[in-house]
Amino acid sequence: MHVVTASDFEQWRNAARQCMLSNLAPEDVLWRDGREACPGLFDAFEKEPAPPRANQSHSPTVPRRFMELATYVACHRTPGRWPLLYRLLWRLTHETPHLLDIAADDDVLLAARWEKAVRRDAHKMKAFVRFRRIMEADVEHYIAWHRPDHYVVRLTAPFFADRFSSMNWSILTPDDSVSWNGHALMFGAGAPRSAAPADDQLESLWRTYYGSIFNPVRIKLKAMRREMPRRFWPLLPETTILDDLLQAAPARVQKMQSYAEGWEQSAIDFLPPQRDLNSLRAASSGCRGCPLYAPATQTVFGVGPPNAAIMIVGEQPGDEEDRIGAPFVGPAGQLLNQALVEAGLKREEVYLTNAVKHFKFEARGKRRLHKKPNRREVVSCRAWLESELAAVRPQVLVCLGVTAAQTLAGPMFRLSDQLGKIFATDFCEHTLATYHPAAILRSSPEGAGAKQQQLIADLRRAGAFVRKIN
Ligand code: URA
Ligand code: SF4
DSSP, rough: OEEEEEEHHHHHHHHHHHHHHHOOOOOGGEEEEEEGOOOOTTTGOOOOOOOOOOGGGGSSOOOHHHHHHHHHHHTSSSTHHHHHHHHHHHHOOOOOOGGGOTTTSHHHHHHHHHHHHHHHHHHHHHHHHHEEEEEETTTTEEEEEEEOOOOHHHHHHHHHHTTTTTTTTEEESSSSEEOOOSSOEEEEEEEOSSSSSOHHHHHHHHIIIIIHHHHHHHHHHHHHHHHHGGGGGGGSOOOOOHHHHHHOOHHHHHHHHHHHHSSSOGGGGGGOSSOOOHHHHHHHTTSSGGGGGGTTOOOOOSOOTTOSSSEEESOOOOOOHHTTTSOOHHHHHHHHHHHHHHHHOOGGSEEEESSSSSSOEEEEETTEEEOOHHHHHHHHHHHHHHHHEEEEEEEOEEEEEHHHHHHHOOOTOOOOTTOOOOOSSSOOOEEEEEEOHHHHHHHHHHHHHHHHHHHHHHHHHHHHHHHHHH
């Protein structure tokens, strides 16, 4: 039994794609509802924006009507929506292409009923949300509380953004919250109480939990802080809870800050009009698509021939890569070089790059310890990798380690399931995932040998595949 968790449509779709690729029948998949797990207020701010995936539309050969239906059904509150959708998808693709026309079918009937409930609930939300005006550092902000029956906040948010485009507003619900600052929608966790707050409680709820995150004035203040030496901070005209929060829970605040700052931009905003490798490399050096650019030395873009048959994708530059400005030049790079030689490949012939282009680290004295990029950083940065893939169009794509693989194959990807296999992703028909050389370096002496052999075998497999198809 394969256990997968989904909280929203996007996650379900990625997971369902993986399950379909692995040919898992509906009865072989146990769907868990991520919503039921009741994420904590701040954890839920880790939630991803819908990943911008330009070339996604070609992949599912399912009717558009199903995708539309699924978008609504995914917002229904019942945990049964995930297995139902997967069953429908499976039956549509394996048994009955016109399944959706069979209105008497039990699954179709149920899906139609859930879709209707969600549509009605979304409509109700649009009609009944009432905003209350508050003043926040001389800026008007409108807040509203609503309790929808289903998870319709993301569904209805564009409507409110359109309708109230020139206002700053937030809508809080027990499940989700959404804010609009005049140019972007930001989603966050639900309001932490199940009872509808009275009007004045609503204001304090907003100030305590949401104001510091969503208010554009505050976000600007945080940016000023970063630019300003610490001793001047007390002079900033900011007196409210942000200071307490800053002292009380640095890690939490850091999360919130990266949430607030990373949200509005991604690498997409920095893509140049020309998409050849030189233009891309030049533009990437100015990327501010996520907060990782700030503490790092430089952007580390990919290197290699523009027509390479093999592209190898790692996780992110390490300490040496960050200083030198080229991928795979540190210890992991040495190990990779050796593996390439043993696999009969020439380093100059492959295109080498990373899922994330800036070094993420934690300073420990003089040392800079590698930190794994989170999903949001990976998603923010993906436009560079996608552009490299589009420019190079490799015949085989080799993902080193799970970060690279999940970047391209979705967050549900498990390395152990796919080792040694060639599979298709939206980005390359022939994708392989194998161990990361840094993981081999960290392994116990007993484990390292086998992993290294696997890496070599997979690189050799990539080379053989290229020779076979040419
Ligand atoms: N590890 C990676 O994933 N990439 C590099 O460039 C170096 C180490
Ligand atoms: Fe841009 Fe990627 Fe660097 Fe973030 S990590 S700033 S998205 S290049």
